Amino acid sequence: MDNTxxxxxxxxxxxxxxxxxxxxxxxxxxxxRNADSAHAFRQESSFFYFSGFCEPSSLIAIINNDMGxxxxxxxxxxxxxxxxxxxxxxxxxxxxxxxxxxxxxxNSQIDSMMPDILQGSEQVLYSIGKxxxxxxxxxxxxxxxxxxxxxxxxxxxxxxxxxxxNVRLIKDDHEIDLIKKACEISADAHIEAMKAVKEGxxxxxxxxLYIHEFxxxxxxxxxxxxxxxxxxxxxxLHYVENDKDxxxxxxxxxxxxxxxxxxxxxxxxxxxxxxxxxxxxxxVYEIVLRAMNAAIDSVxxxxxxxxxxxxxxxVITEGLxxxxxLDGDPDELHKEGAYKDFYMHKIGHxxxxxVHDVGDYMEGDDFIKFKPGMITTIEPGIxxxxxxxxxxxxxxxxxxxxxxxxxxxxxNENLTKKVPSDPHEIESLMS
Numbered sequence: 116m117d118n119t120x121x122x123x124x125x126x127x128x129x130x131x132x133x134x135x136x137x138x139x140x141x142x143x144x145x146x147x148r149n150a151d152s153a154h155a156f157r158q159e160s161s162f163f164y165f166s167g168f169c170e171p172s173s174l175i176a177i178i179n180n181d182m183g184x185x186x187x188x189x190x191x192x193x194x195x196x197x198x199x200x201x202x203x204x205x206x207x208x209x210x211x212x213x214x215x216x217x218x219x220x221x222n223s224q225i226d227s228m229m230p231d232i233l234q235g236s237e238q239v240l241y242s243i244g245k246x247x248x249x250x251x252x253x254x255x256x257x258x259x260x261x262x263x264x265x266x267x268x269x270x271x272x273x274x275x276x277x278x279x280x281n282v283r284l285i286k287d288d289h290e291i292d293l294i295k296k297a298c299e300i301s302a303d304a305h306i307e308a309m310k311a312v313k314e315g316x317x318x319x320x321x322x323x324l325y326i327h328e329f330x331x332x333x334x335x336x337x338x339x340x341x342x343x344x345x346x347x348x349x350x351x352l353h354y355v356e357n358d359k360d361x362x363x364x365x366x367x368x369x370x371x372x373x374x375x376x377x378x379x380x381x382x383x384x385x386x387x388x389x390x391x392x393x394x395x396x397x398x399v400y401e402i403v404l405r406a407m408n409a410a411i412d413s414v415x416x417x418x419x420x421x422x423x424x425x426x427x428x429x430v431i432t433e434g435l436x437x438x439x440x441l442d443g444d445p446d447e448l449h450k451e452g453a454y455k456d457f458y459m460h461k462i463g464h465x466x467x468x469x470v471h472d473v474g475d476y477m478e479g480d481d482f483i484k485f486k487p488g489m490i491t492t493i494e495p496g497i498x499x500x501x502x503x504x505x506x507x508x509x510x511x512x513x514x515x516x517x518x519x520x521x522x523x524x525x526x527n528e529n530l531t532k533k534v535p536s537d538p539h540e541i542e543s544l545m546s
Contacts, residue, residue: 334373349513402434
């Protein structure tokens, strides 16, 4: 891995950070599942974005002042015994030599050194409220720094969430390549699962197929807990129990994507357990597909990020009127929000190092407009639970379709189109 990518990202902050400020980026800590058994370590995303460094309990300070931009990292110290048990540590020397930080120290020195680093600064920036206990640490360091010279300016604490998020929102070529790979792996897993599913399979078994297909292709972990929802379960938006047996007359909704080298994919497909849609299932599915395709077409540079949302709402409202679930004028029903009983979520979210990636959705008082390098999911759905006041033939049908869309200067690129979404292609694949 060429770690100059991360150094360039740090260097670019010189144009963004206020003068005489310090940006703090805390890394993740090791988390324990039970007793002394730890979860697999996963670095905090923004820390990784600016460092590429994957050791726990680390901290970056990026200083921007009249001397220019400089970077300091605190890392776990070299420890021969711990390295025998847990693996190599870069140590401060490795952090400078291999990750190109200007200075590096043992993380045991954070509390003693941070007040001196902050002294004389006018602002300390970090993502407020994101790491447990870190807010108080910053307050303590800032208070200690201010007390060193009562005649210096006060140090303001500023939330850097938007600053960091909007830097990460526009993906560079390196990131796009990794996300494309995550999407390819995830797409192949969906295809294999569609081929394999059959009546009587348990949702958990289908989940295991996905995880296996991810892993054998290089995506060791899912980017989030997969949703594997048969029949009525698909009407629970974040259903993760994944423990029911599948019936032949049901649809199966699977929302699953892998993480590849820290980057996420996010795909949803809905398909018939028996391999063929019923008439009612097909009618609902085709409405969602129309909404999906129309929304994707509107993902273009200069368009509001809310345009796909509004388009999908209108298409779904019109479709529900066509099949008799809603009654009235589609335009009036849309204005009234009648679709919200059946389509109650937003159409998408940013995608990147996190499956629900950082980046603002508003710019001032308006929704932001699409720019090249953004990646958004597009995922309309219709959910008709058994408790709804509709004809029984519609009950228990839940459909969502989701693709990952890269905004390009000329339009967009569907990174997950490899997985069939056309119902006839799905049926052909499953036959």
